[in-house]
Amino acid sequence: MTNASEPEKAIETYLASLRRHLRDLMDEDVRDIVDEIHAHILDKTSADTTPESIASTLAALGPPQQLAVRYHTDELLQRAQLSRSPALVLRVILRWATLSLGGMLVFMLSGIGYCIGGVLFVMALLKAFFPRQAGLNIQYNPGHTWSMGFGAGSGPHTGHDPIGLWLIPICLVLGGGILFLTFRFGTWSLRLFSRPRRAVSAGSAEDLT
Amino acid sequence: MNSTQNSQTPDAAEKWEIQLRKGSLELAILAALWKGPLYGLEILRNLESGSDLVVVEGTVYPLLTRLRSLGLLSSEWVESDSGHPRKYYRITEAGRQRAVAMARLWNRFSASMSSLLAPLNHAITNEEVNQEEP
Numbered sequence: 262m263t264n265a266s267e268p269e270k271a272i273e274t275y276l277a278s279l280r281r282h283l284r285d286l287m288d289e290d291v292r293d294i295v296d297e298i299h300a301h302i303l304d305k306t307s308a309d310t311t312p313e314s315i316a317s318t319l320a321a322l323g324p325p326q327q328l329a330v331r332y333h334t335d336e337l338l339q340r341a342q343l344s345r346s347p348a349l350v351l352r353v354i355l356r357w358a359t360l361s362l363g364g365m366l367v368f369m370l371s372g373i374g375y376c377i378g379g380v381l382f383v384m385a386l387l388k389a390f391f392p393r394q395a396g397l398n399i400q401y402n403p404g405h406t407w408s409m410g411f412g413a414g415s416g417p418h419t420g421h422d423p424i425g426l427w428l429i430p431i432c433l434v435l436g437g438g439i440l441f442l443t444f445r446f447g448t449w450s451l452r453l454f455s456r457p458r459r460a461v462s463a464g465s466a467e468d469l470t
Numbered sequence: 471m472n473s474t475q476n477s478q479t480p481d482a483a484e485k486w487e488i489q490l491r492k493g494s495l496e497l498a499i500l501a502a503l504w505k506g507p508l509y510g511l512e513i514l515r516n517l518e519s520g521s522d523l524v525v526v527e528g529t530v531y532p533l534l535t536r537l538r539s540l541g542l543l544s545s546e547w548v549e550s551d552s553g554h555p556r557k558y559y560r561i562t563e564a565g566r567q568r569a570v571a572m573a574r575l576w577n578r579f580s581a582s583m584s585s586l587l588a589p590l591n592h593a594i595t596n597e598e599v600n601q602e603e604p
Contacts, residue, residue, distance in 0.1 A: 296547075297510060297531060297557045304511045307552060323528035331532035 268315040272302055275319050282329030285357065294332055298322065347375070347440070350447040357451070367450040374443025381436030385429045396422045491523055495533060497576060498523055500542065500561060500569035509548075509556040510534065534559055542568055 276295050283291045305318045322328055354371055357364030387395035399421045424431065495517075502508065502516040510531060517525050537543045542565035547555045561569070 293557075294531075294535065296555075300554050300556050301510050301527070301531070303554050304509075304552065304556070321527045323526070328528045328532070331528060332535060 268306075268310055268312050271312070271315050271319065272299070275302075275322075275325055279325035279329055282326050283332060285333060298328070347444045347447075350444060350451070351375075353451060354447055367447065371443055371447050374439055374446065378436045378440035378443060381432040381439065385432035385436065388426065388428045388432070392426060396428050397424050398422060492529070494576075495523065495525070495529070496537065497569065497572045499530070499533065499537065500565055500572070503543065503559055503561040503565070504569065507558040507560040509558050513559065537565070541565075 276299055279298060280291060280295050283294060286294075301322075302315070302318055305321075306314050351368075351371060354364065354368045358368035384395060401421070498517055498521060499513060502513050502520070508516060513534070514525055514527060514530055517523050517530075534543065534545075538545050538559070542562060543559045544562050545557050545559050548558050550556050
């Protein structure tokens with residue numbers, strides 16, 4: 262290895278480490294960030310490409326891990342936590358799910374929550390448009406047994422529906438509540454997820470390269 | 471007890487100063503971009519030359535990204551003579567409105583603090599005189 266390639270190697274090592282620590286962000290965002298930091302390093306060292314100059318430029322940026330945490334905190338979490346968009350929060354959780362079991366669990370629970378909330382909303386709509394086919398259906402069978410069903414069928418219910426049209430507001434409130442709680446659960450999980458990384462930025466363990 | 475408090479005072483003051491600088495950085499960036507688009511290093515140099523802000527480079531770039539994601543800035547890659555493209559930031563209309571609101575708040579806050587701090591000016595002057603004397 263010649264001396265001339267040492268600065269380039271130092272830059273490459275720095276950028277590779279930054280890229281690795283940014284892996285929780287979207288690919289296009291990672292590319293954009295790394296390209297910008299690379300451009301900054303080139304701009305700052307254009308007049309002086311000595312190893313000392315490169316080293317001081319990289320030092321001024323801070324360790325790649327710490328820089329990545331700032332992006333992580335600022336970009337991913339700020340956007341997701343402060344977002345009013347469940348789609349964005351889900352997108353971030355999906356990205357997280359591809360990286361860890363914890364993320365996968367949060368994604369699955371969020372998916373279940375959104376599905377249940379969505380189904381309740383659909384039930385409210387079905388009850389509004391097809392009041393006799395949709396809703397709670399309790400059948401009293403001969404021999405003092407009974408069965409209960411909840412949903413929508415192709416024909417009118419033959420059993421008893423004790424809730425009736427009250428099902429619409431109940432489903433809307435319950436569905437809305439579950440959707441809201443699922444959304445809050447997602448943002449809360451992301452906040453929890455960010456905690457160890459903030460601790461790292463405060464100067465804890467892990468090697469930087 | 472007193473010596474412990476005295477030894478902690480500079481550190482506490484330093485932390486407060488860091489928080490103050492950090493808090494004003496967003497407004498400073500928006501102000502730096504007020505006249506036209508700049509790329510990262512230009513923004514840094516602008517902040518350093520136009521203010522007392524000692525800017526940590528690793529703080530500015532993530533903040534630029536956040537301001538862009540909030541819609542206060544827009545950005546585009548532009549080819550340059552230096553051989554590599556540069557990412558230029560431009561303040562958006564929402565960014566201008568935010569900057570004006572922040573500047574108004576800053577001025578009001580600064581004015582009210584100035585009148586509150588007026589009694590301290592005598593102490594500051596005395597301290598400076600004492601430091602100048604051998």
